Amino acid sequence: EPEVTQTPSHQVTQMGQEVILRCVPISNHLYFYWYRQILGQKVEFLVSFYNNEISEKSEIFDDQFSVERPDGSNFTLKIRSTKLEDSAMYFCASKQGFSNTEAFFGQGTRLTVV
């Protein structure tokens, strides 16, 4: 069964360092998302991406964040200068169609900023 894969599963980084979280969405999907979940809190929307551009972003997604689809398969989230409060599980998701279609989530990357 096709699935969304994320790497790495766990990343530890020092405050101020740049990190890139990688995702391989399901191959025929057109809509891509990043969500995050701080420990003990709810899953929060970060950004949606379609047709090689951001279609919506949340207040969390400030100038320190960027997304890219550098080739036909990968979808990356970059945090330019990590802060302690960026520590969270980051989930990538993809959808085939626009409305009322299932969003498939990856297993997540646990980012720990020290």
Next chain:
Amino acid sequence: TQLLEQSPQFLSIQEGENLTVYCNSSSVFSSLQWYRQEPGEGPVLLVTVVTGGEVKKLKRLTFQFGDARKDSSLHITAAQPGDTGLYLCAGASYTGTASKLTFGTGTRLQVTL
């Protein structure tokens, strides 16, 4: 800002009992989805409800979407230890070419023997 409140936050019951989890919002959503999340993993979709008043059944799980499409419930009949997990509701909203899910606060269910 769209918010989804789930209740209860925590639920510990014995095997064989029935339970209902509620998901409430002041906002209208195009559809509402229920996910289950295991520790250290991503949410896995259980069901999507689209039409106000819609009821969907998935084995022992019954999902209902409120008539006004602002609330939903998940009812589990004869709970089993395998039902233990975090249950999340999520409302789908659309703006132009953008769509996103707004997740609820979650209900952590523990089913004991």
